[in-house]
Amino acid sequence: MPGPREESGSATANAAFTLSFGENSLRAEVEVPAGQTTLTELLPIIQKLDSAIVDGIGERAKSVGKPISCRAGCGACCRQMVPVSLFEAEALIAWMQTLPEESQAELEQRFHRALSRLRDAGVIDKILNSDWALGEEQATGMAMEYFHAGVPCPFLVNESCSIHPIRPLICREYIVTSPPELCNDPSVNNVVGVRLPVKLSHALFAFGQQMERDPRGWVPLVFLLAWGKSGAKPGDFVTGTGKEVLAKFLDRVAAVTVPEDE
Ligand code: SF4
Numbered sequence: 001m002p003g004p005r006e007e008s009g010s011a012t013a014n015a016a017f018t019l020s021f022g023e024n025s026l027r028a029e030v031e032v033p034a035g036q037t038t039l040t041e042l043l044p045i046i047q048k049l050d051s052a053i054v055d056g057i058g059e060r061a062k063s064v065g066k067p068i069s070c071r072a073g074c075g076a077c078c079r080q081m082v083p084v085s086l087f088e089a090e091a092l093i094a095w096m097q098t099l100p101e102e103s104q105a106e107l108e109q110r111f112h113r114a115l116s117r118l119r120d121a122g123v124i125d126k127i128l129n130s131d132w133a134l135g136e137e138q139a140t141g142m143a144m145e146y147f148h149a150g151v152p153c154p155f156l157v158n159e160s161c162s163i164h165p166i167r168p169l170i171c172r173e174y175i176v177t178s179p180p181e182l183c184n185d186p187s188v189n190n191v192v193g194v195r196l197p198v199k200l201s202h203a204l205f206a207f208g209q210q211m212e213r214d215p216r217g218w219v220p221l222v223f224l225l226a227w228g229k230s231g232a233k234p235g236d237f238v239t240g241t242g243k244e245v246l247a248k249f250l251d252r253v254a255a256v257t258v259p260e261d262e
Contacts, residue, residue, distance in 0.1 A: 011035075015243050017250060019049065022197030026052060032242025039207065040087045040235030042245055050169045050200040058175060061194055066177040068194065075159035076183035077174055081127070081146040082153060082221035084168045085204030086211065086234035089219050093228035095166060110154035111225050118222065121149035127220055144187045153221060168221065169201035203252040211237050 016029040030045045058068045070077075084092070096104060118124050123146055132138040155163045161171065175194045176182075182189035208217030211234060219227045238248055 013241075013243060015246055017246075019053075019198070019250065019253065021053070024056065024197065026056065028052070030246070032246055034242060036239060037242050037245055038235030039204075039238035039245055039249060040090045042242065042249065043087060043091050045246070046200055046204075046249065047166065047169065047172070050172050053198060053200070054172050054175060054196065057194060057196055061177055066192075068175045069177055069180050070175050071180065072164075073159050074180045074183070075152065075156045075161070076180060077176075078153040078156045078159075078161065078171075079147055079150055081143055082168060083170050083201070083205065083216065083218040084221045084224065085201060085218050086208045086232065087204050088168050089224055089227055090232065090234050092163075092166070092168075092224060095163075096228075107154060108225060111222065114151050114154050114222050117151045118146070118149055121145075121151070123149050127223075147186070151222075154224075155221075169199070169204065173199050173201055198253060199256075200253060202256045203249060206252055206256050207238060208234065 011034055012031045013034040014029060015032050016027075019026045019028065026049070028049060030048075032042065032045065061068060096107060099107070115124065118127075126132065126142060126145065132142040153161075155161060155167070161167050173196055176191055177194060178190065178192040182191050205217040209215065211217075238245055240248065
C-alpha cells in the first residue's frame with residue numbers, strides 16, 4: 001500500500017492515497033496538518049474513511065439484493081459492549097469537556113446509571129478481569145452476558161445515537177441485512193451481519209495493544225469517564241507530521257487482518 005503523497009501547504013497539506021481491501025480499493029485525498037500532530041487529531045479523517053468504506057460495502061450489498069437494514073431510530077445493537085480505541089476515548093473525553101456543564105452532568109448521570117445497572121446484573125466485575133478477552137469463547141460469552149443485561153449505551157437517546165458524527169468506528173462497522181427486530185437478541189436470532197474486509201477500528205486497537213498491557217487495546221465505552229480520569233494521552237503514542245501519522249496508520253491498516261467470523 002503506497003504511503004500518502006503530500007502536495008503542499010504550510011498549515012495543512014493534501015495527502016492522496018489508495019486504500020486496498022479485499023477486491024476493493026478506495027482512492028482518497030485528504031487534508032492533514034502539515035506540522036506535528038497525533039493519531040487522535042487525525043480521527044476525523046479516519047472516521048470519514050471508515051464511513052466511506054462501510055457505505056461502499058453497503059452499496060454492494062444493496063446491488064445484490066441484500067440492503068442494509070440499519071436505520072436511524074433503531075438502537076437495538078446499542079446495548080452491546082462497545083469497544084472504543086484509546087484514541088477515540090481520548091477524543092470523546094475532550095469533546096465532552098467542551099459541552100455546557102449541564103450537558104456534561106446529564107451525560108455523567110447516564111454513565112453512572114449504565115454502570116449501576118451493569119453492576120446489579122453482575123457484569124461489571126467480570127469485565128474488569130480482562131482475561132475473558134484472551135479467548136474467543138470467553139469473549140463471546142462476555143459479550144452475550146453484557147447484551148442480556150439490556151443496558152443502553154449512555155449516548156443512546158430516543159433509540160438514536162446522540163454522537164452520530166463522532167461515534168466510535170466499531171459502531172459504524174456493525175451493519176446487518178437481517179430484519180432489525182432480530183437484533184433484539186443476537187444470541188437466539190439469526191442476525192446476518194455484513195463482513196467488512198477491512199476494519200479501521202482494528203488498526204486503532206492494534207496501536208492500543210502496543211501501548212497497554214491490556215491485551216484488548218481498547219476500553220469498553222461504558223468505562224469512558226473512569227478511563228478519562230486517568231489523564232491518559234494515547235494520541236502522543238503516534239506522532240509526526242500529518243503525512244507521517246497518516247502513513248503509520250495506513251501501514252497498520254494493511255497489517256491487520258479481520259477474522260473470518262467478524
Ligand atoms: S456510540 Fe452511538 S452508535 Fe455506538 S453504541 Fe452508543 S449510541 Fe449506539
